[in-house]
Amino acid sequence: MEIKTVSIIGLGALGILFGHHLSKKLAKEDLRIIADKNRITKYENNYLYCNDERCNFNYVTPEDICTPADLVIFAVKFNNLKESIEAVKNHIGDKTIILSLLNGITSEELIGQTYGMEKMLYSVAQGMDAVKVGNKLTYDHMGMICFGERKPGILTEKVTVVADFFKGTEVPFEAETDMYKRLWGKFMLNVGVNQTVAIYESNYGEIQIEGEARDTMISAMREVISLSEEEGINLTEEDLDYWLKVLDKLSPNGKPSMRQDLEAKRYSEVDLFAGTVLELGKKYDVPTPVNKKLYERIKYLESMY
CATH class of the missing domain: 3.40.50.720 (NAD(P)-binding Rossmann-like Domain)
Incomplete structure (x- = not known):
C-alpha cells in the first residue's frame, strides 16, 4: 500500500x-x-x-x-x-x-x-x-x-x-x-506545561528556567508518573528528563494551546489533563494535589468569561 x-x-x-x-x-x-x-x-x-x-x-x-x-x-x-x-x-x-x-x-x-x-x-x-x-x-x-x-x-x-x-x-x-508509553509521556508533558503556563499567564520561557512555575510543572508531571505505575505504563524520572529536554528546545516566546485558549477566552482542555489525572487518582487512591490546584484555578479563570 x-x-x-x-x-x-x-x-x-x-x-x-x-x-x-x-x-x-x-x-x-x-x-x-x-x-x-x-x-x-x-x-x-x-x-x-x-x-x-x-x-x-x-x-x-x-x-x-x-x-x-x-x-x-x-x-x-x-x-x-x-x-x-x-x-x-x-x-x-x-x-x-x-x-x-x-x-x-x-x-x-x-x-x-x-x-x-x-x-x-x-x-x-x-x-x-x-x-x-x-x-x-x-x-x-x-x-x-x-x-x-x-x-x-x-x-x-x-x-x-x-x-x-x-x-x-x-x-x-x-x-x-513503544508508542503507548510515548503517548503517556506526552500526556505527562501536557499536564505540566499547558496548565502551568496557563495559570502563570506566561510562555515557555518562564518554565524553561528555575523557579516556582517550573517547580509546579514538574510536580504536576510527577503525579502522572505515579499514576502510570498503577496503569502498568511505568514512566520514570528518565522519561521526565526526556520531555523536559524537548521543552527546553522550544522558543521561549511560544505558548501552549491552553494558554492561547485562555487568552482568547475559549474553554480549554483542562478536563482532558487535570480532569483525567483527578479521575485516575480517585480510581487508584493516589494523591494528586498539584493537579487539583491547577484544575480549580483554570476552572475559576474560565468562569470569569
Whole structure:
C-alpha cells in the first residue's frame, strides 16, 4: 500500500502547520481539508497564513461525496472530537489509516470505536512551538509526529507505510516501538506545561528556567508518573528528563494551546489533563494535589468569561 491521498480535519495550530506543509508536497486534489460550510466561507474570505505564507487548501464539507483517503489525520481539539468522528465518515475506507494528533490518552480508542482499531495508529505531535493568533500561525520549530502501534516492540506494515509517506513528503517523524508509553509521556508533558503556563499567564520561557512555575510543572508531571505505575505504563524520572529536554528546545516566546485558549477566552482542555489525572487518582487512591490546584484555578479563570 502507498499513501497518495490525505484528509485532515481541524485547522488549529497542528492542522495548519502540517496541512500547509503537505499542501506544498501533494497535488491540491490529493489533500483535503474537511470543514463545515460556515468555516469554509470564513477561511476563504479571510484566508489562513502560516509563517506569513498564505495557505492554499482544498476544502470539502462532511457531506461531500469523495473517494476514501489513504490517510486521515485528526487535528481537532478534544471538545470537538465527537462531531469530527462523524464528519470524516465519507473519507474512511477499508484500507484507510487514521492518525490522531489530539492531546490526552483516549482519542484513539474513541475514534476506533467507530471505525475499527485496526485502522488506528497511536501518535503524538511534539517539539513544535506554534502560536496561532486569529488567522495567522507562526512557529520556529516544526516539531515532529511520532507514531506506532499500541503493542510494544513491533513495526507493522501500517507503520512502514506512514513512515514512507512522511519521508517522501519531508514531514519530520519518528516510528516508535513503544508508542503507548510515548503517548503517556506526552500526556505527562501536557499536564505540566499547558496548565502551568496557563495559570502563570506566561510562555515557555518562564518554565524553561528555575523557579516556582517550573517547580509546579514538574510536580504536576510527577503525579502522572505515579499514576502510570498503577496503569502498568511505568514512566520514570528518565522519561521526565526526556520531555523536559524537548521543552527546553522550544522558543521561549511560544505558548501552549491552553494558554492561547485562555487568552482568547475559549474553554480549554483542562478536563482532558487535570480532569483525567483527578479521575485516575480517585480510581487508584493516589494523591494528586498539584493537579487539583491547577484544575480549580483554570476552572475559576474560565468562569470569569
